[in-house]
Amino acid sequence: MNRYLTAASAALAIFAFTAAPSAADTIRVLNWQGYGTDEDWSLEMFEEKTGHKVEHEYFNSEQEMLTKLRTNPGTYDVVLINSAFTPQAAKEGLIVPIDTAKIPNAADLTPEMRNNPNLVIDGKTYGVAWVWGATSFAINTEKFDKAPETIEVLWSGDFADKVGWRDDAVEAVQMAAIALGQDINNPSDLDAIREKLHALKPQIRTFWTSENDWNQYMSSGEFDVAVYWSGSASRSANNFGLPVEFVVPKEGAIGWLDGLSVPKDAPNTDAAYEFINWMIDPEFYVKWDTDVGAPASANAKAMAGLPEDAFNRTVLGNSAVTSKLKFMGPIEDDMREKMLELWQETKTFYQK
C-alpha cells in the first residue's frame, strides 16, 4: 500500500516537474531582496497593466551580482546595478545600451541623474537612474538619548559588541575612509584604513547580509547601532515598526545612485523596458515609499508626489544633508583588488 502511495506521488511529482516551464512573457530580475522590484502589490499591478510575470533572483553584494551576470548569460532581463559598478559591467560586456525612447517615464528623470556619467557612457545609456540614497548607519532609538553626531560612535567603547556591519569589502573600506576623511573612491592611505578597520574588532557583533537579517538582529537587541542604507532604514521603521533612526554624521556618508540595466542577451528586452518604465513610474514610487519605505527616486515627478513630511523630502531633500554625501564612483581594478585583499586580511584578523 505504502509503495503504491510513493509510486503515485512520484509520478505526480514528475508530471508537475515537466509541466513547470513558464510562459513566454515572464521576466527575470536580479536585485537585492526586498528592494522595491519584488513587492507583491507592485508585481500584481504590473501584471495587470502588461500581462508580464516577474521572477526574482537575489544577490548579497555587487561582486556577487557581477559574477551572476558572468556565469548566467542570457538569463536575466533586468538587473539592478549600483551606478559605481555600471561602467565595469559595461566594459566587461555584461550589459547592453538601453533605448530610452522606449521608456516614456525616463523623460521625467532629474537630468543630472539621467545623464550621470556612470550611467551614460560614450553617449549610450547603460543604466536607467532609479533611486538614490545614502549608506551610513542607523541606531536603535531606545538605546540613545539623542542621535550621535559623529561616525566615531561605531568605534565607541560604549557600543562594544553591539555594532552591526556588512561583509562587503568596498563598503567596509569606504566607511573607514569617511571616518578618516579620505576619498572614498580612491583612498590615499590604505594602511590607515586597515588600522581603522582592525580597531572595529571589539565592536562588531556580527555581519548582516540582508535587510531581513538586519531587522531581526535589531529587534532581538543584538545591535544597538549598525551600518545601513537610507531606504532600508525607512522600511524598518515604517514596515516593521522598529525604533530605528538613520543618521548622517558630520563626517558625511556614502551616497549612491542605483540604476536598472538590461543584461546582454536578455531573453525579453521589450518586457524588460516595460518593467523599468513601471519602476520609475510615480504611481509605483509613491506607494512604495509611503506604504513600505524607499530611497529617494530619481524621478522628479515621483518625488513631488510624496507627502511633505516624508523622510526622502525632509532629510534627503535637505541640501545641508546632501552636501555631506560623498558619491560612489567607479573604482579602478587594482584599487578594488587592494580593497578586497585588505578586507579579507581584516576578517582574518577578526578571528584571532
Place this chain on the structure above:
Amino acid sequence: MAVSTTASGGAGRANSPTRAVVLLTGPAYVWLTIAVLLPLLAMFYFSFLTEAPIAGRVGELTLEQYREFLEHGFYTTLILRSLKLGATVAFFCFLLGFPCAYVLAKTIKGRWREALFLLVIIPFWSNALVRVFSWTMVLRGNGLLERSIDFVIPGAGSLGLMFTYPAVVIGLVHSYLPYMILTCYISLQAIDDDLIEAARSLGAKRLTILRRLILPLAMPGIVAGAVLIFVPVIGSFMEPRILGGRHGTFIGTIIEDQFTAVFNWPLGAALSFILLACVLVIFALFAPVLKRAA
C-alpha cells in the same frame, strides 16, 4: 575483501571475466571519471592560470595564485583555523557520540534499542542546512536558550553564544553527530559480549576494560566516524556563515567567495588544492592508525 575463485571458475568461458568486469564496472567508473576525476584535473589546471578561460576571457599559465597564497599569511591562518575546526568537531562528536553508541549497543536491548537507534538516525535524514538554521533560533540573543536559563536562574544575563566560534562548533557537532554514533555503533555491536564478561570475571576494572578492550576494538568505527566528519567540516562554509557571524571566516568561506562573488576561480582552485594537500598530509600522518583501523 574475500573473493571466491570457485564462483568465477565455474562459468567455464575463458575470456568472459574481463568482458564481465568491464561491463559491470565500466559504467560506474566512466561516471566517476566525468563527474569527479576530470573536474578535479580541470581544477588543478585552472589553479595555474591567470584567469578562468570562460566568459570570453583568456587565461595564461602562471604560478601567481600559489604566490598569492604564500605572500599573504592570512590564507595559512585560515587553513589552520579550518583544520582546527575539523578536529574540534570530530573530537566533540566522539566525546558525545561514543558513550551514546555504547549505551545503544551494549546496555539497551530489543525493541527499545531499535526505536532509540532510529531516533538517533532520523536527524541524519533531515536536511543538515535546516538543522544548522534551527540553532540560530535557539542561540540568538533573547532566544530560547537564554530565556530558559533566565527562567531557571533569573538575571543570569546574556550568554552571547550566537556568532561565536563555539556556536559554529555546536551547529556542526549537531549536524555530524549521527555519523559518529552510527559508525561507533556498528563496530561496538561486533564486539562479543562474552569477551567483556570474561575480562570482568578476570577482575579487570571498568576503566581498564574500556581502555584495553573496548576502545581498541571499536577503533575502526571511531576512525571512520572521525574521517567522515573531519573531511566535510574543513570545507564547510554555510554553517560558519549562518552561525559564526564575525567569527565565521574560514578557508571554506574564502574559497566560496572566489567562486560565487569575486570571480577569481584560479585563486579558488589553488586554495582548494592547497587545502586538499593538507588533507592528504594528515591522512598520510595518520596512515598507521587508519591502516590498523581498517
Place this chain on the structure above:
Amino acid sequence: MAAAGRIYLGLVLVFLYAPILVMAAMSFNDSQLYALPVKWSLRWYADLAGNQRLIDAGINSIVIAMITTVIAGTLGTAAALAFFRYEFRGKRLLQILLFPPIAIPWLITGTAMLLFFFWTGIGRGLHAMVLGHVALALPYVIIVVAARLKAFDPDLEAAARSLGASPWQVVRYVTLPFLAPGVVAAALFAFAVSFDQFVISYFLAVPGVSTLPVEIYTSIRKGFTPEINAISTIVIVSSMALLIGVTRFYRFGGDR
C-alpha cells in the same frame, strides 16, 4: 550504571531534537521576527502553499534524489558484483578510486564540477546535479552492497548451476534475491545523500532551477521568510515518517 547510560542517551536526544522542535514551533508563530511568546498561526503554511518557487525546488529535490537512487543503485550494484566475483588486475586501483568523492571536502568537489561543467559546456542545472549526486552516492552504494555480498555463500550459486540453472537464472533466482536487502539499504543511502546534498547542488544550480536545500540557503542568506520554517518542518516530519515506514516494511516484508 545502566540508568546513568539511559539518562545520558536521553540528554543526547534532547540535544539532537531541541533545535528541531524550536524550529517547528516557530513555524506556527505569527511573528516574522520570532517574537516570544509564540502567537499561534498557520499563516506561514498558507503562504508556503502559494510559494511556487519553494514547491518547484522541493519537487526538483525529490526527482533528482529518485533518479540518483536508480542510477547509483544500478551502477553501484553492478560494480560491487564485479568486485565480489572476479579477481582482476587494477582492482585495487578501482577500489581506491572510490574514495575521492568521500575523502575530498564537498566544497572542493563541488567547485571543481562547477568549473569543469561550465568550461566544457556540459552546463549546470538538473542534469549536472544528477551527474554530481550519482557520483557522490556511488561509493556508498558500492560499499553497502559489497558488505552484504561478504555474507554470501558462493556455494549457493554453484549448487544452482549444478542443478542446471543458466548463468542468467543463477543471478535472477539466487544472487539478486540474496542481495535485495543490501540493495534496498544502499538505495536508501543514495536517496538520503542526494536529498540532503547542499554543497554540490549549490554550485550547480542555475537561476530558476534549484533544489530545496539551495533555496533554503538562499532564503536564509538573502532575506529569510518563516515559510522556510514551515517547509523544513514538513521535510523533517515526512522524512521521519518515510524512514519509519521503510524500516517497518523492511522488517515485516523484506528480509527472510
